[in-house]
Amino acid sequence: MKYFILSILLGVLIISFSSFRDVIEIKKSAPQQKSTPMTRGKVVYTQYCMPCHQVDGSGVPNLNPPLINTSYVLGSKATLVQILVKGFNKGVEIDGDFYSNPMPAQALSDQQVSDVLTFVRNSFGNKATAVTVAEVKALKSKLK
Amino acid sequence: MRLKKNFLLFASLFMGMSCTIAQNKNNDVHIKVPTGFSNSVVADGVGRARHIAITDKGDLYVKLNRLEGGKGIVYLHDSNGDGIYDQRKSFGDYVGTGIYLKNGYLYASSNDDVYRYKLDANGLVIHPDSPERIVSGLINRRQHESKSIVLDNGGNIYVNIGAYSNSCQEKDRQTGSMGVPGCPLLDSAGGIWKFKADQMNQTYKDGERYATGFRNVVGLDWNQKDNSLYVMQHGRDQLTMFPQYYDEKTSANLPAETFYKVPKGGNGGWPYSYYDQNVKKKIISPEYGGDGKKEYTGTALDPLVGFPAHMAPNGLLFYTGNQFPEKYKNGAFIAFHGSWNRSPELQEGYYVAFVPFKDGKPSGDWEIFADGFAGVEEIKTPGMAKHRPCGLAQGPDGSLYVSDDSKGTIYKISYHK
Numbered sequence: 133m134k135y136f137i138l139s140i141l142l143g144v145l146i147i148s149f150s151s152f153r154d155v156i157e158i159k160k161s162a163p164q165q166k167s168t169p170m171t172r173g174k175v176v177y178t179q180y181c182m183p184c185h186q187v188d189g190s191g192v193p194n195l196n197p198p199l200i201n202t203s204y205v206l207g208s209k210a211t212l213v214q215i216l217v218k219g220f221n222k223g224v225e226i227d228g229d230f231y232s233n234p235m236p237a238q239a240l241s242d243q244q245v246s247d248v249l250t251f252v253r254n255s256f257g258n259k260a261t262a263v264t265v266a267e268v269k270a271l272k273s274k275l276k
Numbered sequence: 277m278r279l280k281k282n283f284l285l286f287a288s289l290f291m292g293m294s295c296t297i298a299q300n301k302n303n304d305v306h307i308k309v310p311t312g313f314s315n316s317v318v319a320d321g322v323g324r325a326r327h328i329a330i331t332d333k334g335d336l337y338v339k340l341n342r343l344e345g346g347k348g349i350v351y352l353h354d355s356n357g358d359g360i361y362d363q364r365k366s367f368g369d370y371v372g373t374g375i376y377l378k379n380g381y382l383y384a385s386s387n388d389d390v391y392r393y394k395l396d397a398n399g400l401v402i403h404p405d406s407p408e409r410i411v412s413g414l415i416n417r418r419q420h421e422s423k424s425i426v427l428d429n430g431g432n433i434y435v436n437i438g439a440y441s442n443s444c445q446e447k448d449r450q451t452g453s454m455g456v457p458g459c460p461l462l463d464s465a466g467g468i469w470k471f472k473a474d475q476m477n478q479t480y481k482d483g484e485r486y487a488t489g490f491r492n493v494v495g496l497d498w499n500q501k502d503n504s505l506y507v508m509q510h511g512r513d514q515l516t517m518f519p520q521y522y523d524e525k526t527s528a529n530l531p532a533e534t535f536y537k538v539p540k541g542g543n544g545g546w547p548y549s550y551y552d553q554n555v556k557k558k559i560i561s562p563e564y565g566g567d568g569k570k571e572y573t574g575t576a577l578d579p580l581v582g583f584p585a586h587m588a589p590n591g592l593l594f595y596t597g598n599q600f601p602e603k604y605k606n607g608a609f610i611a612f613h614g615s616w617n618r619s620p621e622l623q624e625g626y627y628v629a630f631v632p633f634k635d636g637k638p639s640g641d642w643e644i645f646a647d648g649f650a651g652v653e654e655i656k657t658p659g660m661a662k663h664r665p666c667g668l669a670q671g672p673d674g675s676l677y678v679s680d681d682s683k684g685t686i687y688k689i690s691y692h693k
Contacts (some may be wrong), residue, residue: 136549182619183514183590192616193682194341223418236449
């Protein structure tokens with residue numbers, strides 16, 4: 133129960149934090165009309181990831197895992213690039229829960245992979261380093 | 277003698293695991309029911325409560341989708357007659373969805389197998405740790421893997437085997453990927469299989485593909501009135517994978533969740549077609565040459581009702597009791613688990629609906645019967661929902677029981693004259 137309340141609080145914090153961020157992003161980029169990895173990443177996220185992982189990254193219980201502070205999201209860039217490029221069907225366990233749905237490979241350009249991973253790693257309360265296009269290229273070449 | 281020994285064994289096993297639950301009236305949400313009906317929480321924190329079954333004595337068996345203390349079936353008993361289940365015992369070391377009572381046996385399914393347990397005169401399982409395995413080796417590929425079960429009156433058990441795919445694309449759930457010609461997975465999934473209820477160790481070859489073209493059925497029931505199988509299908513997701521024909525909003529509202537009467541050999545039309553509830557037509561799937569408008573002319577059953585999209589019908593029950601008003605007699609209750617495939621639109625469902633029946637056919641519009649399980653006004657993501665209706669059962673007094681697989685709350689809905 134305690135954890136439940138905690139996670140709700142955390143969720144509220146995350147939601148308000150991420151919408152606050154958006155406001156800043158838009159204000160900053162609007163005058164020069166300059167796109168950033170975060171704004172571009174959000175577009176990719178909305179089109180390709182949101183149906184399953186949901187607008188706030190909370191996922192779908194028992195079906196699609198959350199993208200909030202998971203070891204995958206915050207962890208190895210090589211694994212993340214692999215998940216996006218190759219798809220993922222291992223049956224990950226996050227906090228004792230399993231997700232019975234496979235994640236399809238995503239047909240994205242290196243730029244889009246870099247943008248969406250940077251966006252996910254810095255949204256929904258996550259804080260991790262950006263993933264550059266050069267890193268995506270290098271990691272992808274090692275996959276084959 | 278043997279019986280007695282078994283009973284003792286069972287009793288002692290259960291004693292070890294049983295616990296008395298503090299009377300937990302966790303009414304954290306307000307469930308709205310029609311005038312004259314009341315609703316109460318009869319058990320809480322049971323776990324991932326999927327389908328449920330009630331004995332003649334009013335005891336409840338609950339199938340769990342995640343093990344609690346290593347066990348996947350919970351038995352609930354009301355020891356002092358106050359209507360609250362205050363005793364809980366568990367057994368079965370497998371997760372799953374299906375559970376059904378018939379002719380002195382409890383039937384339960386994992387995501388691969390079907391088991392049965394003999395009951396004593398009081399409806400208690402005699403050998404909780406050694407069920408008889410009646411079916412094994414059913415396809416479980418981590419998508420639509422639950423195996424819902426129901427029995428007819430002729431000694432047969434019907435098992436749903438969901439398709440391990442959204443729409444049988446070459447590449448599952450990938451934008452623009454076309455359908456595999458002749459969708460080969462239908463040979464062993466995407467349909468309802470029929471097995472003998474009293475024959476051990478059956479596999480695919482011993483059973484019969486009773487009906488095909490059903491993407492995923494979770495709620496199903498045997499209608500005693502016309503002696504037929506009825507199912508609720510989960511319609512396909514992500515029509516936006518074909519953005520030239522479907523925008524986000526259209527995809528959030530299509531296709532219908534469909535309700536069928538299923539004769540032997542019946543075909544639900546998946547993956548080649550889907551049902552558009554707005555134009556009331558079967559439409560060719562975009563994976564198989566459709567454009568969102570072209571009508572499907574192949575063989576497929578017409579649904580009895582097309583409900584709004586993506587609401588995930590997980591429980592179906594024909595009401596045969598005498599407690600509810602006449603209008604409900606022989607009608608169908610449907611538990612909608614609630615949607616996820618509608619974002620960024622608000623999510624829908626998270627309620628129990630009712631379809632009135634007369635002479636084996638729906639006799640009026642469907643309506644929401646019990647609502648408010650999610651406990652929030654606007655459901656943006658399924659994670660926000662406090663409770664999610666999943667299983668349904670009819671108690672010996674004619675009350676309706678609803679299980680929730682989010683917090684494991686069991687609701688009882690009764691009518692008072």
